Amino acid sequence: QRSTKFGVSTSQNEAANLYRRMAADPHIAPAGLAVHIGSQITSLDPFERAYSALLAFGAALRDEGLDVPGLDLGGGIGVDYDGGTPCDFAAYGALISQLFADSGFKLGFEPGRSIMANNGVLLTQVIYVKDGDNKRFVIVDAAMNDLLRPTLYEAHHTIQAVGDYGADIGPADVVGPVCETGDYLGQDRMMPLLDAGDTLAVMSAGAYGAVMASSYNTRPPAGEVMVLDGTCHLLRRQRTISELLAEESIPALD
Ligand SMILES: Cc1ncc(COP(=O)(O)O)c(C=O)c1O
Incomplete structure (x- = not known):
């Protein structure tokens, strides 16, 4: 988003142009795309929308012939700081399978807080x-x-x-x-x-x-x-x- 200090916007082809530039540079081998949409997210809906957009973006770059080895899905899985109820990783995993099962992308995750906070x-x-x-x-x-x-x-x-x-x-x-x-x-x-x-x-x-x-x-x-x-x-x-x-x-x- 343009309104935060993080990331590169996908509007106006900013992210795509950056990826193309990196891919064309003989000294850089892009490892893929990464997204992190925020913290303490307790519904799957924002993940589904962000991951779907990332998948479509990655697929579009591939269609251009660019190498996009992996997608890093970031963190953000909400933690229960009141009662310590464990995160529903099964539901999160099911969403990931549904979206990425046959995509051919190597996936990365950053779930540190959701694993460690209540431990x-x-x-x-x-x-x-x-x-x-x-x-x-x-x-x-x-x-x-x-x-x-x-x-x-x-x-x-x-x-x-x-x-x-x-x-x-x-x-x-x-x-x-x-x-x-x-x-x-x-x-x-x-x-x-x-x-x-x-x-x-x-x-x-x-x-x-x-x-x-x-x-x-x-x-x-x-x-x-x-x-x-x-x-x-x-x-x-x-x-x-x-x-x-x-x-x-x-x-x-x-
Ligand atoms: C790129 C990135 N990945 C992962 C995280 C971890 O997020 P959380 O601890 O909310 O799951 C952050 C936190 O700001 C981040 O900026």
């Missing part, structure tokens, strides 16, 4: 519970530097107390210790009576979690553990503050 949780401990004038704040030891999505685009992640803390006593904002008002993991969440040391699980943190983490506020991002068949494997340990500082060098200035 990861961010575990965090309560540091302190602060009763504000009109709000309860549960301050935890994870923050926007570990999981940026709520701060960045008001993304919703379910937050659960790990263990039996009794019934919820009222809403609270679950916030980190970073010096930003926007440093929160959840707002107005019903929470039980919590105290320092209690554990919370921020759900659906398996995608756009660790990869978007930073060391803002000199906070080493959380380590990563994979649980496989009941066994924990440390994938990446949390760096210490000394290690963070050791990565920096100060120029010798006169």
